[in-house]
Amino acid sequence: MTETTGTVADQAERAAVRERAEEVLRRLAGEHATLREDQWRAIEALTVDRRRVLCVQRTGWGKSAVYFVATALLRDGVTAQSGEREAGPTVIVSPLLALMRNQVDAAARAGIRARTINSANLDEWSVIQAEIRLGEVDVLLISPERLNNPDFRDNVLPDLAATTGLLVVDEAHCVSDWGHDFRPDYRRLRQFLAGLPSRTPVLATTATANARVTADVADQLGDALVLRGSLERDSLRLAVLDLPDPAHRLAWLADHLERLPGSGIVYTLTVAGATEAADFLRSRGFAVASYTGQVDDSERRAAEQGLLDNKLKALVATSALGMGFDKPDLGFVIHLGAPPSPIAYYQQVGRAGRAVEHAEVVLLPGAEDVAIWRYFASLAFPPEDQVRSVLSHLAPDRPMSTQALEPLVDLRRNRLEMMLKVLDVDGAVRRSRGGWLATGEPWTYDTARLRRVAEARRAEQDTMIEYASSTTCRMEFLRRCLDDPEAGPCGRCDNCSEPLFDAEVSAASLAAANAFLGKPGAEIAPKKMWPTGLAAVGLSLKGKIAAAEQIEPGRSVGRLSDLGWGNRLRALVADDAPDQPIPDDLAAAVVEVLKAWAHGEDAWAQRPAGVVAVGSRRHALLVQSLAEHIAKVGRLPLLGGLTSTHEGGGARGNSAQRVLALHDAFTVPAELKAELSTLSGPVLLVDDLVDSGWTMTLAGRALRRAGAGAVMPLTLAVAN
Known part of the structure; x- marks a missing residue:
């Protein structure tokens, strides 16, 4: 192909390339599919001009069609100039395994041979690398983390960069630390870009980038053509319902899930929230599955397929499903709790309504959302x-x-x-x-810069609160957050037209939700192994904790992240919470936990014979009153408390540092030691909160070494 851009011959050749591109698209998307104008502009820039392109386009616009069509053209040599090498494989840097699986399937429909190298298919790597060398792979999908795996970086990446025909950076907002889902590994793409031969085209795509993120990504790409389209989603009908508490939100969901069109996603902010909501909905007869980062990969695959096949009404998911799930006919997205950013929210709701006329999007914000945002921000x-x-x-x-x-x-x-x-x-x-x-x-x-990023995050949180209470068009609000210059009233949301849903819940569903969330009890798993590397900090502790020094499985009223007990417990055990005697409702809940522990499926092997309190510097009155209450209702002797030299704090540090701080912090007073020698059963060890678990482990170890036969932990809360 000549470089006489603008000549009649050049225009004719570009027209021929477009015709070929339309043929590939029809293979990919159906016989009636045609390229959007900006899709063609991107394909033309990549294949004919060999440029770098940034596509900021709404979900469902067809960004994947751009790189699959461009791949087919480049691999077939349709756009090669005289003397130009045959294009090597397209490399797609993609953030999630689910997205990779969808992309491999989509590529096959267009006759494109796609493979993936990721942590789930280690046994296939050598075969795939051989296929790449033989030219049998058209598309290789890798995760950003793979770019800095030492073996991959040193042995595979140099050859791959030298032969890449097209580099695609999917979910490119992750490149920018201004983006809502910044991932450090994406920054390594600069090194990949630097190793590409000249005239290697590069495509970066995202649906969720405001002007600042767009400029940042474009700057990192270099001389890039930016194609930014309207972010209007005319199939989505947005709504917000202000409900008083988690029980009302679960009850509303149980009352309305069947009415919602097709199948969809229910998002929660925490793993515990997803698990609880899924369990409750199943108890009400709905076919749902939980989807979180803590669910086994095979279970996640089964859940994805169940939703794709419409065998499930919904996946109840954390942001682990935010990117990478492709079901064009998804009929609804509900949020139990608001994400911390309107941009992240737009991305998640964008999963719905891609191939259906109407999809329902409902946000059910909670008072606890801000506390959850604050916790995740503390991990920056x-x-x-x-x-x-x-x-x-x-x-x-x-x-x-x-x-x-x-x-x-x-x-x-x-x-x-x-x-x-x-x-x-x-x-x-x-x-x-x-x-x-x-x-x-x-x-x-x-x-x-870190301060500016933190300030930007706080501003996004404030904007999300504003969105929930806004009386203006909700789609326009989100599009303006993404700096969409074409943003205007949608005419569909609950502020633009008559709301489709109200906040009413049935008495039966509310009673069921209250009963479900009000049931106290969460297990405390005992530590069985010392952290690795303690010798480096001067402790001769390693391997298994000696059986004679271990504590037993324990119980708490609930988790701080629970939908039901979470708010109540956070207000009581937070570092800055006032110290007070145990409130009546928590005292009653502790009794229920003890009853269930005594008579449930995993009942204790032997009834406790005495109660000991962990010495607390933050909430001494709370812990002491809890121990006294347990002793009174259980008719057990209150044996006293451990003394501690630990100043408190540091619970969010790692296990080794916690053990270093606590390994010799607890002392068993002589009078308590004498009491232990007379006991005929286990000690019930009482505290307000288990966070890392090492306070309870080492306090229990001190009791075991002082003569206690068994130690059973009981707390008001566990952190997760």
């Missing part, structure tokens, strides 16, 4: 002193694993790993086969 990039501490432990020639680092710094595993990924992208550390290495490169803690 650590303060500078913690980052510097990590860097000080790394050497340039001696890799250190995350597990080895963890005991040396007061950060939990997932937060430590996220921080290391950011440092890797910044060039301060490098991941190797044996762990992490210091590069020696100068690094600056960007306080100003």
